[in-house]
Amino acid sequence: MISVTASAIAKIKDMMRQQQVEAGGLRVGVIGGGCSGLSYKLDFEIQARPHDQVLEMDGLKVFIDPKSLELLRDTTLDFSDGLNGRGFVFINPQATRTCGCGSSFSS
Secondary structure, eight states: EEOHHHHHHHHHHHHHHHHTSSSSSSHHHHHEOTSSSEEEEEEEESSOOOOOOOEETEEEEEEEEEEHHHHHTTTEEEEETTTEEEEEEOOOTTTTOOOTTTSSOOO
């Protein structure tokens, strides 16, 4: 299971309103690529796919496919708006190596 911080949930809901996404939720996934081998992927989707794990946090639906769920187990998705940069941050205890920008990892 993954967790999403209150600041990330607020930002995601704000983005959904701005992009006029009225139904569905956030797809969180892992794809091949990036300088460390795997990259995080975030998208809005209307509905879950077959076999997805569907989590609901503070009214936000999060869809995760089974393969990504294994790589994201116990991960926290946060949103940072501080001096060190602005954006979504994955805190993944399964990552054995990450790239400098934090958008790719290996496990």
